[in-house]
Structure formats: C-alpha cells, structure tokens
Amino acid sequence: MTVPRSTLRLQFHRGFTFDDAARHVEYFAALGISHLYASPITTAEPGSTHGYDTVDYTEVSAECGGEAGLKRLVEKLRAHGMGLIADMVPNHMGVDGSGNAWWLDILEWGRHSAYARHFDVDWHSPDPALRGKVLLPTLGASYGEELAAGRIALRFAADSGRFFIGYGPHAFPVSPIDYAAILQSADRADLSALANRFQGLTTQPADQPRAAEARDALREFVAQNGGSAIEFVLETYAPDDPVTRDRLHRLLERQHFRLAWWRAASDEVNWRRFFDLSTLAGVRVERPEVFDAVHALIFRLYRDGLVDGLRIDHIDGLAEPREYCQRLRQRLTELRDSAPYVVVEKILGRGEPLRDDWPVDGTTGYDFMNDVGALLHDPAGAEPLARTWAELTGRSPHFADEALAARRKILAENLAAELDRAARALHRIARDSLTTRDFTFTTLRRVLTELVVHFPVYRIYPQNGLRSAADNVYFDEALAGARTTLPPADHAALERVNAWLGGSAEDAPPARPGAQQQPAQNGGPPAHAGSSRRNAQTLFSQLSAPLAAKAIEDTACYRYGRLLSRNEVGSDPDEFALPVEQFHAGNLERAQRFPHALLATATHDHKRGEDVRARLAVLSEIADDWSATLRAWSTLNAPQRRALDGKPISSVSHDRSDAWAPGPAAEAMLYQTLVGCWPPQLRADDEAGVRELAERVAQWQLKALREAKLQTSWFAPDEAYEAGCRDFLFGILAPQRRDGFLKELSAFVERIGRAGVLNSLQQTVLRLTSPGIPDLYQGTELWDFSLVDPDNRRPVDFAKREAWLTQTPPSEFLSTWRDGRVKLAVIQRVLAGRAHLPELLGQGAYLPLAVRGAQASHVIAFARRLGSAWAVVVASRLAVGLLDAGEVGQAASEADNAPGARGDLPLVDPAHWADTAVEMPSDLSARALFDWLSPAAPKVDDNGLLYLRDALAAMPVAVLVEDGVPRS
Missing domain, CATH: 2.60.40.1180 (Golgi alpha-mannosidase II)
Known part of the structure; x- marks a missing residue:
C-alpha cells in the first residue's frame, strides 16, 4: 500500500483546473506534500464549484480538464515523487439539470428504465398520484400557477428527435408512448405516418429499441423538412389557451414524473435525497450492477496508476457501509498488487469507534479536528460563558436542548417524507403479524419520531439483521429518551420497533392467515420477514444520519453561541474542553487501530477556519472579560438595531423576545465572528479593508440566519429581517464608527491575537506530529481566517506562498507573525522532517x-x-x-x-x-x-x-x- 506521508486537499472546478494545479506542483513538493487530495473528479452539474453533484460517473470532468488534463497533472506529480488521492461520491448524484442520463432515463421510462433500480425511488407510493412516478419538486410556485403562467411547455429537441417538457433551464423527457398522440394532434398525413411508428409502444425494455428507431425517423424528418410541422404540433399543447393548456396538463399527468412546487419535497418526495436537498438523488450502490457502474471509471484510473487511493464521501448514507468497504477494497486489491489506501468521511460521536470490520485506513479527520480543537479550550470558561449566553439571549445554556428542538423541527419540516417512508416500512412488518397488526401507522410514526430525535450518533450498523453491542450503546440511549417522552400506551409499540430494528434475535411471528407479501421498497421482489426488517433498518439509518447532520451541523450550531469555536463539523458544542490526558488517549487509540487516518484541522466543509477557531478559543481563558465586552458592545451598538421589518429604531428594550434585528442571539454570535475572522493586519481606519471584511461576514450572516431557521430560513426567507441584519452589520462597521466600535473591536482582537497565534501553532504542530497522516486544506499554509463556504473556497494565491518558502527556521518569522509566514515555515519544516524521518x-x-x-x-x-x-x-x-x-x-x-x-x-x-x-x-x-x-x-x-x-x-x-x- 502506498501510504501518503502528507496530503493537500484541492477544490477543482472550472475556475481551478487540473492544469492550474499542475502549475503549482513544484510548490506542493517543496512544501513537503506527498499526495494531492482532490475533490471529486467525475463530471458534475455544469458550473459546479465542488463536484459533489456528479451527473456522470463514467467521465472525468471536462470543466476540470478532462482525463487528458488529469493525466498531465499526474505526470507532473510522478515527476516529483508524488501521488493522487481522489474523492469518491457513491451515495448520490446531481439531478437538478439535464446532464444526468441515468435520471432522465427513469423520467422517460419509469420503473421499466434500465436505471430504475440505480436510484432509491419508492415506486409503490401510498399516494395514488405518485405510484410508478417520480416527484420532481422543481417548480418555483404551485403547479397550477406555473402552468397557467405559461412557464411549463411542451418542447422539441431537433438534434435528438425528442419531445420534452421545458421549465426554465430544465428539460424533462416525454415518454415515447405518448409520441403517437402528440404527432396525431396536428392532423397531418406526414406526421400521422410518423405517429404510426410509435403506435403500440409500451415501457417494457423490449419496446425501447423500437422507440429509439422511431425517434431517429422523427429526427430525420425534421432535418429534411424543417421544424414548421413540429411547431404546429407544439401549438396544440400551448399553455396560453385553456383548451390546449388542458391537453398539456393531461399529457403531463401521463408521464413517469409529477412536477411539483419545490416546497412539496419535504412532505411528498418519494426518492431518497442527500440530506434534504432535492437536487441530489440517492444512489443504490449496494446493488452489484450499480456498484460496478458507479466505480468503473475510478477503478480504471486506479488500475492505470493515475489514482493512488480514495476518500469515500458520506459513508453513512449508504445502505450497507461495511459491505461497501469490503467490496471496494477487494476490487481495488484485484486491480493492483499493493493494498489500496482508503479513508471514509465519517462523523464519530465521543467514544464511538470506527468499526473494525470496515477494511479502511481511517477517517478523513473530523475526529482529530474535534480533539485538537477542544484541547485549546480552558474548561474553567465553560460555565461562565454558558451563563452569559443564557442571560443575554434567553436561550438554553445547554447545546443538547437546542439540538433536541432542532431535531424535531427538521424531522417535521424537512424530512417528513423520509420519516413517513421509514414508518411505512415498520407498519408493513406490523401488519404481517396478528399480534402487532393493531399498531397503527400513526403510532409507529410517533414511536419512530422519538427514537430518531433522541438518537445520539449518526446511525447503527446491524449485521444479519441484529445490532451489535456497539450499536446498542447508542440505541439504548435513544430508547431511554423515547420512553421518557412517549405516552405509556406507546411503550409496547416501542419495544416491538426496538426488536424490528435489530434488538431481538427471535424469528418474526408467523404471518396472519391470508396475509399477502408486500412489495419491497424500491420496486424489488416481494419482501419476506427478514428482508422487511433489513429494509426498515436501512431506512431508519438513512433517516437518522441526515437528521443528525441537518439538525446539529446545519441548525443547532447556528442557534447556540456559548463559544463558536466549538460549533464545528464533527464536534459536540456541549463538550467544551478536552483534558490533555484524553487527547493523548485518542492519539494512542489511533496509533493502534488506524495509524494511517487523516488528521485535519480545516476542510472544505468547515464552519470557521482553523485559525478563527484557535483565536476564539482564547475567550475560554478570559470568560469574564469577554462577557463584559459582549454586554458593552451590545449597549454601544443598540442605536444600529433595526425593527423586524428592517426599519431603523432608536432604542430597544433588552427583553428576550428577539423582536428586533438581528436579535440578541444573532448579535452575540456576530461579535464572536468579527473577533474570530478580523485579519491580523487590518486597521480600524482602513475603509476598504473593513468594507471587504463586512461583505464576507454579511455572506456568513445570511447563511447563519437562514440555517438557524428561527426568524428566517431558506424555505421561507424573511427578506426585511435579513436586510435589517445586514444594515446592522454595516452600521456597526461604518467608517464613522472608526473611533467607536471599530476601534474597540480591533483593539480587542489585538489583545487576544498573540494567544490566538499560540493556539494556532500548537494546533498545527500537533496535526503534523500526531499518529496519522497530516492533511492540509488549500491555502491554510498561511493564516486561515475563513468562514463557512463559499468563503473557505475562495481562490488561493499559491504563487505568494511559493515565494515565501524558505530554509530559514520558523522562529525567524515569529516577530512578524501577522503575515502568517511563521505558520508556513512551521508546516514546511515539519513536513520536511517527516520526509527526512518518515518511519x-x-x-x-x-x-x-x-x-x-x-x-x-x-x-x-x-x-x-x-x-x-x-x-x-x-x-x-x-x-x-x-x-x-x-x-x-x-x-x-x-x-x-x-x-x-x-x-x-x-x-x-x-x-x-x-x-x-x-x-x-x-x-x-x-x-x-x-x-x-x-x-x-x-x-x-x-x-x-x-x-x-x-x-x-x-x-x-x-x-x-x-x-x-x-x-x-
């Protein structure tokens, strides 16, 4: 196995291609990097800035340079003795545009598509309007409004001979079984002759080649005769006339998809999404043919020596992570003599082990980032900062309270369809037994709700339908929580659900007389008792994992602000600090179990840059001073507050109603953000610099407010409130306050700046020398005062960093620490040491x-x-x-x-x-x-x-x- 010595994560997109990276390989090598660690390299949605919305697994992204560009990059890496780790996304694909051929095929042919089982679609929806259909929640308003407004229309693509439904940039294919009726609507002999070619078509696979031949004839006809005839056909389905609009509506009703307002997704979507994103569809990579199709390109690149290892994205989204890892390692091992290097993106709870039966080299490093981040905090600051937070905001001093409320909100408003689907799987099990058939769907849904809202980690990993002892540590905690919140009448159902979700080895009770076998979830064969349980367990895990991510990382972490340096991906903000002894214990365990795991302190997904967190951690050491500062700044800036409608107000009482913009919680978190990301060399009287900072923070603020889902949200944005918050931010940072708040802010940053740098250097050295493989995120060789994406994905000035490489000891740059060269020198020197003494x-x-x-x-x-x-x-x-x-x-x-x-x-x-x-x-x-x-x-x-x-x-x-x- 080629084990990296150190990795550097790069974000590839059309603005930073493989050739762009190749131009900096000399710098990466001189810095001491052994392997580049690339964002996904497969073809993504056009214009994607991250690559996680793959639309074609079989081609290297042309926007990033294509396979030829990838080869040029790898040749340059090889010339410097370096390798490439590729990010693989087996869990989901992008389905927002018209570039995903697999997805378009199932829209065209429904459950008889060759790709119908590639995606996690429930073809047996309890809603009659969705049986055999895919919900497409893409409309900007209700279906009736958009249809009447003429924004949904029948279109024709002359180059392919296909009819499609056009909506903005979207092109949804019309099923060929409707082509005959469409062509006959023009009442023309030549078109009727073409229509006859489509007569009698069905969606069965045997008919699909005939449909392709008929489409070719239609395409040829248009090429020879022009498009006037087709234009006439389209007019018979024009949305601007009630009669033809009704014909268009009836055509739409016959399709294998149903167009819907985007708001309908949370309640009605009948296919697995990535979290709650209706632009990303879950892929059934557990199926052998899907696994092969998804990995064909990456396996070839690995076999040919272009890729040296893989990073697996969102392993917890897969139906069977263990089996996936086993199959992946086996296939990679068959392709090359040496063992493959594989790490997985996995969020671990405190004390939760990465499973030993996953044949991987470790995680991508969120667990280390959590440990080293907590180590920077003084435990003495936990209680006073929590007390100040509660007093200022009226919110709970405990993160767990925010997390529980967020879980309930996300489950009810964002993942209701996923909750229903999992509850239906349990209900089918209940109906097949005389002893449980009276457990209603509503009861089981209520029980399931309490289990998942109390579930303390991402998911369970049953084997042969049974939970392991490691699973039960966390499942028992969820059971205890559910028992406290469910009425006693539901406890019997809770115990049965516990058994069905892997808690009991007993066989399923015999089916009631005359019971019919239920169809499996995804259009598969009839489900027997064992497969029904496994299906329910999978759906439970594919509900608990996105719920944890959305409720914790994307909601509660934007509501709770005791100290934002602990609100990070993979962290529990209730765990404020980590003793040195516990940090050592984590390193010892990693050295024994996963010595080649990645060690990260910054990622493409982090909420705050590593040096922002290091500086904010200083506040834990001066809790009383910071608490007094917060109160003073709140009083000082009270005149800049806005009413909830965004209008200026002269004064606001300090109640706890959040009845002003931004409100006490958002204001307190804003001050922490400004303290954390204020550039070390920025002066209060630098109008252009302060304005640039304000624009960056405003971008963070908008995202933070919407993710918190309190006064505003992505689903229902309160633009007046958001404008008021932005006005508050720019008001307190206005040039006329250079001698007021701006001066105080910059002075406070100056006071804690040295301690923050000390934390940063400690964090950096620990990452570079602890057991594992140190990972560097692009550009963080210098100070990383970035905020959440897209701020942490800004272009990197690699030329500047290369010019600053030196053989001079890092200590020579300590006196000019504000420019970040001391951090770069430390990284360069220690990575050189790893190369000098690699073993x-x-x-x-x-x-x-x-x-x-x-x-x-x-x-x-x-x-x-x-x-x-x-x-x-x-x-x-x-x-x-x-x-x-x-x-x-x-x-x-x-x-x-x-x-x-x-x-x-x-x-x-x-x-x-x-x-x-x-x-x-x-x-x-x-x-x-x-x-x-x-x-x-x-x-x-x-x-x-x-x-x-x-x-x-x-x-x-x-x-x-x-x-x-x-x-x-």
Whole structure:
C-alpha cells in the first residue's frame, strides 16, 4: 500500500483546473506534500464549484480538464515523487439539470428504465398520484400557477428527435408512448405516418429499441423538412389557451414524473435525497450492477496508476457501509498488487469507534479536528460563558436542548417524507403479524419520531439483521429518551420497533392467515420477514444520519453561541474542553487501530477556519472579560438595531423576545465572528479593508440566519429581517464608527491575537506530529481566517506562498507573525522532517510525557519513538496568563506591544516557565536535542528533565530530535 506521508486537499472546478494545479506542483513538493487530495473528479452539474453533484460517473470532468488534463497533472506529480488521492461520491448524484442520463432515463421510462433500480425511488407510493412516478419538486410556485403562467411547455429537441417538457433551464423527457398522440394532434398525413411508428409502444425494455428507431425517423424528418410541422404540433399543447393548456396538463399527468412546487419535497418526495436537498438523488450502490457502474471509471484510473487511493464521501448514507468497504477494497486489491489506501468521511460521536470490520485506513479527520480543537479550550470558561449566553439571549445554556428542538423541527419540516417512508416500512412488518397488526401507522410514526430525535450518533450498523453491542450503546440511549417522552400506551409499540430494528434475535411471528407479501421498497421482489426488517433498518439509518447532520451541523450550531469555536463539523458544542490526558488517549487509540487516518484541522466543509477557531478559543481563558465586552458592545451598538421589518429604531428594550434585528442571539454570535475572522493586519481606519471584511461576514450572516431557521430560513426567507441584519452589520462597521466600535473591536482582537497565534501553532504542530497522516486544506499554509463556504473556497494565491518558502527556521518569522509566514515555515519544516524521518513520525510509537512544575497545566508533550530514533514534541497551551504583557486586558506600554517587540510575540517569556519541565524518557537523559523550529539545542539534564525555559525560549512549540535539522 502506498501510504501518503502528507496530503493537500484541492477544490477543482472550472475556475481551478487540473492544469492550474499542475502549475503549482513544484510548490506542493517543496512544501513537503506527498499526495494531492482532490475533490471529486467525475463530471458534475455544469458550473459546479465542488463536484459533489456528479451527473456522470463514467467521465472525468471536462470543466476540470478532462482525463487528458488529469493525466498531465499526474505526470507532473510522478515527476516529483508524488501521488493522487481522489474523492469518491457513491451515495448520490446531481439531478437538478439535464446532464444526468441515468435520471432522465427513469423520467422517460419509469420503473421499466434500465436505471430504475440505480436510484432509491419508492415506486409503490401510498399516494395514488405518485405510484410508478417520480416527484420532481422543481417548480418555483404551485403547479397550477406555473402552468397557467405559461412557464411549463411542451418542447422539441431537433438534434435528438425528442419531445420534452421545458421549465426554465430544465428539460424533462416525454415518454415515447405518448409520441403517437402528440404527432396525431396536428392532423397531418406526414406526421400521422410518423405517429404510426410509435403506435403500440409500451415501457417494457423490449419496446425501447423500437422507440429509439422511431425517434431517429422523427429526427430525420425534421432535418429534411424543417421544424414548421413540429411547431404546429407544439401549438396544440400551448399553455396560453385553456383548451390546449388542458391537453398539456393531461399529457403531463401521463408521464413517469409529477412536477411539483419545490416546497412539496419535504412532505411528498418519494426518492431518497442527500440530506434534504432535492437536487441530489440517492444512489443504490449496494446493488452489484450499480456498484460496478458507479466505480468503473475510478477503478480504471486506479488500475492505470493515475489514482493512488480514495476518500469515500458520506459513508453513512449508504445502505450497507461495511459491505461497501469490503467490496471496494477487494476490487481495488484485484486491480493492483499493493493494498489500496482508503479513508471514509465519517462523523464519530465521543467514544464511538470506527468499526473494525470496515477494511479502511481511517477517517478523513473530523475526529482529530474535534480533539485538537477542544484541547485549546480552558474548561474553567465553560460555565461562565454558558451563563452569559443564557442571560443575554434567553436561550438554553445547554447545546443538547437546542439540538433536541432542532431535531424535531427538521424531522417535521424537512424530512417528513423520509420519516413517513421509514414508518411505512415498520407498519408493513406490523401488519404481517396478528399480534402487532393493531399498531397503527400513526403510532409507529410517533414511536419512530422519538427514537430518531433522541438518537445520539449518526446511525447503527446491524449485521444479519441484529445490532451489535456497539450499536446498542447508542440505541439504548435513544430508547431511554423515547420512553421518557412517549405516552405509556406507546411503550409496547416501542419495544416491538426496538426488536424490528435489530434488538431481538427471535424469528418474526408467523404471518396472519391470508396475509399477502408486500412489495419491497424500491420496486424489488416481494419482501419476506427478514428482508422487511433489513429494509426498515436501512431506512431508519438513512433517516437518522441526515437528521443528525441537518439538525446539529446545519441548525443547532447556528442557534447556540456559548463559544463558536466549538460549533464545528464533527464536534459536540456541549463538550467544551478536552483534558490533555484524553487527547493523548485518542492519539494512542489511533496509533493502534488506524495509524494511517487523516488528521485535519480545516476542510472544505468547515464552519470557521482553523485559525478563527484557535483565536476564539482564547475567550475560554478570559470568560469574564469577554462577557463584559459582549454586554458593552451590545449597549454601544443598540442605536444600529433595526425593527423586524428592517426599519431603523432608536432604542430597544433588552427583553428576550428577539423582536428586533438581528436579535440578541444573532448579535452575540456576530461579535464572536468579527473577533474570530478580523485579519491580523487590518486597521480600524482602513475603509476598504473593513468594507471587504463586512461583505464576507454579511455572506456568513445570511447563511447563519437562514440555517438557524428561527426568524428566517431558506424555505421561507424573511427578506426585511435579513436586510435589517445586514444594515446592522454595516452600521456597526461604518467608517464613522472608526473611533467607536471599530476601534474597540480591533483593539480587542489585538489583545487576544498573540494567544490566538499560540493556539494556532500548537494546533498545527500537533496535526503534523500526531499518529496519522497530516492533511492540509488549500491555502491554510498561511493564516486561515475563513468562514463557512463559499468563503473557505475562495481562490488561493499559491504563487505568494511559493515565494515565501524558505530554509530559514520558523522562529525567524515569529516577530512578524501577522503575515502568517511563521505558520508556513512551521508546516514546511515539519513536513520536511517527516520526509527526512518518515518511519519515525509515520510508524513510531506514541508516548505521552509527564510535565512537572509550576506551569505544568500549560504544556502538552509527547514523544515518537522508532528503535533508537526519537522525536519529542512540546507545545505551550492555555497561555494567556503567561504571556509577557500579563493578563489580557492589562495595560502595557506602546513599545512593549509594538510589532516585533518582545511583548508583541506569541511567546511565553522563558522566566515565566520557572521550574516547569518535561519528564523525558531515560534514553534521552543528559542528551542535547535539536529543534526543527528554531536554532535552539536544549539539553536534557542528568535527572531526565527538559526545562521549558530552554525548550520554548524561541518558539511556543518545539519538535526536538537528535540528528539535526531537515532540509526541504
């Protein structure tokens, strides 16, 4: 297996192609990257900026450069000894445009399409209007309104000989069985002759080749005779006349799809979506023929040596993640002699293990990002910050309360159709037994609701229809929650649902006399008791996973604001801080179980850049100071508030009704965001710079308000309120307030800036030296003060970064830390060290090191050992009170705090460490060590102690080895 030494994630799209990346390969190699880690490379919706809306698995994206461009990139990588990891999206495809041939085929031929089982469509909907049809919730208003307005029309594509329903940019194919009636509507002999070719067609596969031949004849006819005849046909279905509009409506009713207002999707969609996005349709990759079709291209690229490994997107969306991983590894192993490198995107709850029976190399790193992020926080700040949040906003101090409310809201308003589908699967099981047939659909839906809203992790993974002990840890928690909220009368049904969802090994009760076997969900063969249970378990998991994602990451994390640095993908904001011992335990477990997992601190999906989170974590150390600042700023900016209709107001009482824009919660989160993302070199009097920042924050603010789904939302935007929030933001950042709020904001950022940088460097070094494969997100070699996408996907100035590469020790750039070169130098130097000693940091044992002395709680230290080779990592932490200027907020002279001055450095004065020392391994007693990050060469004394005043004299972090400094 080719295990990466380090990876760099790149987002490919038409604005950044394979050739664009190839131009920077020398830089990536000089930085120390061993493998590029590409966003999806298959063909996506036109103009896609991310690639996760694949429309064709069989072709490399032409917008990104096509297969030829990919080959040129790989050739350049190979010339520098580098490889490529590709992002694979087996869970869903884009269906919003007209580029997905598989999807269009099922719209044309319905359940007899060759691709009918490629997508997770419920062809047996309980709604008679949807049986055998696909709901298309694409209309901007109700169907009747759009039809009457003439925005839905019959069209003809002369190049393919196809009739289609046009709606804006959409083109929905008309079934060929209707072509005869369409052509005959013109009452012309030549068209009637063509119509005869379509007479008697059915949707059966045997008839589909004849339909293609008839279409060819129609296309040829139009090519030879022009389109006037077809135009006449189209006029007989024109939407602007009541008679012809009714004919158009009746034609639409005969199709294998039903057009609907987009708002209908949440309640009525009859196919699995990615989360609640009706532009992404779930793919049934568990079916062997679908698996082969989805992976044919990527397998060929892997076989031919263009791709070295895979990142699997949203593994929890699949029906059988374990079987998928097993099949994937087997096929990849057959294609090349070496074992494949595969990581999966998986959100793990605290204590939830990645399953051992998944033959993968680990996760994409959200678990590490959670651990290292929590490590930066002072646990003493948790309670006072929660109290301040509750007092200012009137909302709960506990994230769990917001999460529970969000789960109920998302389930009721966004995933109601998915809830119904899972409940129907349980109801079919109940109906097949005399002892349970009286459990009504409504009862089972109510029971299922309580189970999923209390489910603490993404999903379960039953084997042979039974939950494992690991599953039951979390399922039992959901059962306990459901019992507390369900009425006692529902408890019997709850116990049966528990058994059906894998809690019992007993056979299903015998079917009632005369019971008919029910058709399987997705148009498959009749479902027996075992398959019915497995189907219900799959639907439960494919409900609980998107519910967790939408309710936690995309709702509750935008409602709860104790400290936004803990509101991140893969994190639980109720888990405020992580002890050093627990961080070590996580590293030890990873080293033992998944030593090649990715280590990430920034991703294309993060809510806030890694350095935003590192700076905000400082607030946990100064909770009282920050609480007072919040109140002061709220009072200072009260005149800029708006009424809910967006109009200015002079003053607002401090009630807790959120009856003004932005409202107390949104305002408090806005201040945190401004503190977190304020660029280090931005001045309060820089009008252009402040305006640019305001525009970026406004983009975040709009998304945050809509994701919170309180006063406004994506489904029902309150544009007046949103405008009022934007006006508030630009009002408090207006140039005339440069001597008021702007001055206070920039001064506060300056006060905590050094501590934030110290956190950032700690986080960076831990990522680069902990067990696993360090992953770098594009551009984050310098300070990453980005916000949620699209802000974190802005173009990257790689040329600037390349120009700043150097062999100079990182410590030389500490005095100019605001420009970010010190971070780049640390990354370059440690990645060079990984290349210089690849086995040590790649395979070496992990040994937590004890720290003693007055400031022991402000240090984390560990060693990596392989044979006689050692690397010792030491980092300052929670160091606000140790920085030269004293406690944050204490006055210091301008000279002390001038850029480059000792008091301006993100470095603890050596004297402040006093007797604090790391207890070193006995092998290193009385040995001199060399620091990769500075010219320092601290010595371990005869008692085996390494004093921090020596080890951290030049940098707040150190990576110490015995054999000198590596070169890039």
